[in-house]
Amino acid sequence: MITKIDSRVLEAEGPSRKQRLQIAVILGAISAIGPLSIDMYLPALPALGAHFGAGAALVQLSLTFFLLGLASGQLVAGPLSDVYGRRTPLLIGMVVYAASSLLCAFSPSIGLLVMLRFIQGLAGSVGVVISRAAVRDLYSGSELTKFFSLLMIVNGLGPILAPVIGGQLLRVTTWQGVFVVLFAAGLIFFATILLRLPETLPKERRSRSGLRGTLRTFAVLLGNGRFMGYALSQGFVSAAMFAYISGSSFVLQNIFGVSPQMYSLIFAVNGLGIILSGQVAGRLAGRFGEQRFLVGGLLLCTLGGVLLLLTVLSGGGLVPILICLFAVVSSVGMVGTTSFSLAMQDQGEAAGSASALLGLLPLLLGSCVAPLVGLGGSETALPMAMVIAGAGLCSILSYLLLCKPGGAR
Template sequence: MTATASTTATAPAAPKTLRYALILGGLSAFAPLSIDMYLPALPRMADDLHSADATLQLTLTAFIVGLAVGQLVLGPISDAVGRRKPLLAGLAVYAVSSVLCAVSPSVELLIAARMLEALGAAAGIVIARAIVRDLYSGTAMTKFFSMLMLVSGLAPILAPVLGGQVLRLTSWRGVFVVLTVFGALLLLATALALPEPLPPERRSPNRLGATLRTYGRLLADRSFLGYALAGGLMFAGLFAYVSASSFVLQEVYGLSPQDFSLVFGGNGIGIVLAGQLNGRLVGRFAERTLLAVGLTASAVGGLGVLAAAVFSLPLVALLVPLVLLVSSIGMVMPNASSLALAEHPHSAGAASALLGVLQFVIGGLATPLVSIGGASSAVPMGTVMACFAVAALVIFRTLTRRTA
């Protein structure tokens, strides 16, 4: 099957599809919820744990590292032993380690607990994408990824808002209690309602040499790398937006916290709507065509945001291209994920792992890059978002190949 094939796999019945979407969407939301929910609490945590800000930032670093390592290890393992066992184990680890985070008496123990929590979260993220590849192919896979945007698309946008609301009711430890409940509910739902999607005859041997060769083959595949990098660069643009927009819109453009919440939430709705539009258009148009449209819209939006920042244009001149850029993620991510996984049905776990690692490694660069220019101007945010968006389009055009 080619990367732009429109053949559709036999799809589960509608009730099962909805059930899978809710569970897999929840699994895909692990990273943004676990990262962004506790960010508003960092100042309080530093005081409570008597820790320097730089030391406390290691809790975020530990989570990112654990997420990357966990995906690289657990993706191939799920190719070898099936999806359910490592997924259930990972969810159990996540729930237990979230409890440890909530009761940690020192920053050192919190760092260790966050690393363990990330390993559990990695299982949910990497295996969720692999399960979609197990269940679907062609346009059905892209439609399902688009459906997942209903759940996973809102998570990076709403997680900081949710974290702030939790902090109004309790301490920072309450954030990790919420994450514990989230992990436990997903563990229960997975155990009861998500059957094993990978039969034994489709599994691959779990040997180090074979795993390394699989990763080497994936990285040598220009199309896979192009789709994965395009998605990763778009994800980095989202990271830049989440980390900088609060300062830009409130301190530079003077929005109140309530007005900022409306803008932030509106952009989240834009992601979801774009994802659902993509799901309706798949089948009428090739996934590659829709991906090109999404990346082009993102690049235009990024350049518009940069122009508005450089020339100090009115707020509306910033918000219009910002909505275009952020919303286009709902069209880019389903198509990029589907096209990247399409030609690798027998190594979906490993392919999903590389997709996830590239997203978070590249995305992790966005926050420090945005902070270099300070919070007194919109130019740093506009520059970083525009550069990532344009780079995603260039990579896509350069590395991916058209197929008949």
Template sequence: MTTTAERTAPGRRARLKFVLVLGGLTAFGPLSIDMYLPALPRMAQDLHAADATVQLTLSAFIVGLALGQLVLGPLSDSLGRRRPLLAGLALYVVGSVLCAVSPDAWLLVAARLVQSLGAAAGIVIARATVRDLFSGTAMTKFFSTLMLVSGLAPILAPLLGGQLLNWTSWRGVFVVLTAFGALLLAVVAFFLPEPSPVRSPLRLGQVMRTYARLALDRSFAGYALASGLLFASMFAYISGSSFALQGVYGLSPQAYSVVFGVNGVGIVLAGQLNGRLAGRVPERVLLLSGLLLGVFGGASVLVSVLFRAPLVVLLVSLFLLVSSIGLVMPNASSLALASHARSAGAASALLGVLQFVVGAVATPLVGLGGPGTALPMAATMAGFAVLALAAFLVLAREVTPATPDPPS
């Protein structure tokens, strides 16, 4: 990716404002998913519901995130970013209030779906807004900065949720999420100008053609699949590591929390390293380096499990694979969006949806061997890392950032 065609980047104060606002929008997903996890058992007791029913609140949220991005991405290409974002934030606040006052589990599932549709606006429009404001190396650097939020939010959210439960009920967690959504709604309303002057027709046929064009774009597909497939390795780690490390390797819950936190810090550090190297090293080279690190980490995890290596070897291998996300995601996002300024919302939506869809496929594979083995988790992580590298090598090719979308 060349950098000669970069647009003028915002000044330092404006950049800090965008980091705070877009970082808050990026945190919607991790905060809304992870903050209430420590309260799930208590929720089941209070609502007199089965554990499986309460767990549907998580499934409903993930489904809503995927569907919401598919709708709101193209909508923001047509109406601009502000109006769909403000509507989404308002919907998030309403959904959070409904979660806090839900009298039974099934109404809570429905409220979580409403909440997730609003959260989808923050995630998809934040990524599209980065494309509106930056290009070339500046875009990659900004995505790397946002990895601070993407890496820290999953670490801090469960800890914050657990602390909240010390002095309030699970309903109080959703009250805090309501306040967070209301704060962002006010900030966006008063301090975030419309970043996208480009408008595309809002017609179903045109939207479907845009999605088809993006899916058939080899470079976009390569970058999107590379990030989505490696993100599936991350999903496998999130869904399987607690059972593997505690049930198979005997870590205490406290020790596991430390391991989970250290790996999250690895994502942050890799993202900041990527930001420093962007502009000195081509984004494709950085992306390839991250994918190779992911494959090496995944293979090391698999070998560690197969040959019963000492626990420290497995932990280092997990750290390498998880940290590779910090190199892959900023570069893959920047490269995928580079040639799609007019349809940045739709392109952002496909990037986000692919991560959740492929991750949803990876998650059940982790449990195939039962609770007594870490092999399914290790094989899933290694396999998806290899597929991510293959998608990049086969499909992705270098493009010129200034190449515009075809006329609508």
């Protein structure tokens, strides 16, 4: 049972083991808004296109605009939470998220749906960026890595459960029903934050700088080569995953004849890979160092992407393609856990702004690659494979050029 946590006790004594788990569940669920809002309706993309009479590229714009909203909103929500605390922006964001989700369900055209998805992304970004900043409020060093890996368990359930739920919903309802469920999820998040989540940033630790101070903080972060190296490495790995998210439903269902329910199961297995790799990194990083696991994750993504491209070019079947996709998606857990911890180590007073940039780059890059995957139509896997392989190579280059191997953990 989730109980109310007193913010004064939390600040004075730190979270107990029970409170640590409870906070992880709440923050993990809130940070999973992105996967929920994307993955749950992926099995319905072909049906949504048929409903509006729209092609694959146009339908994928609903994903692109959601990602743009999810990315740009973090630039506002993160710094605001440094000034006003974490709870109030979270509550406002959940209200807007729930309302926009309900409006999506009743959208009469693909154009309006795309616009509403952008608003939904803006609102959802509040949960994504503030959940990470709240973790930094409570932990630092190796404890930050361990707790973030715990957060990844809850967050990773989103890619596992969301497509399964979406696939099963399509048995009993249309694509509109998916957005009704997201509306209900927004209301549940709002009630949980209001009744159970304490304020993690006390008033005396909040930023007192205005817009000029926020811009100065962003400028310092953008000029920090090591921080940007971690951010870009994570961003390109995430871009590879978004290429998979955007293209896999068409590739697997249209080319290989996979049913929406089987596609949901495949998606869930890949989501399990995110959780497992994140837990391995979180539990062993204190012994072997975050840098080693970060490099391992980047190599896994790149190797999986290159082999995927070679498999598609050689006309390989479904099984080798699924193996390569599993490697690429699994790397997200390892890279996400370690790159976040390494990038946030020295960002205590600017946790919200740093979290915003760390959240912006993956989504910005993801929104750029999503339309590229659909340029070849819905009957070829080559664009998806090319984007995934290219993103993996860029992640390695970002690390080598901006992060000094063997540097401080």
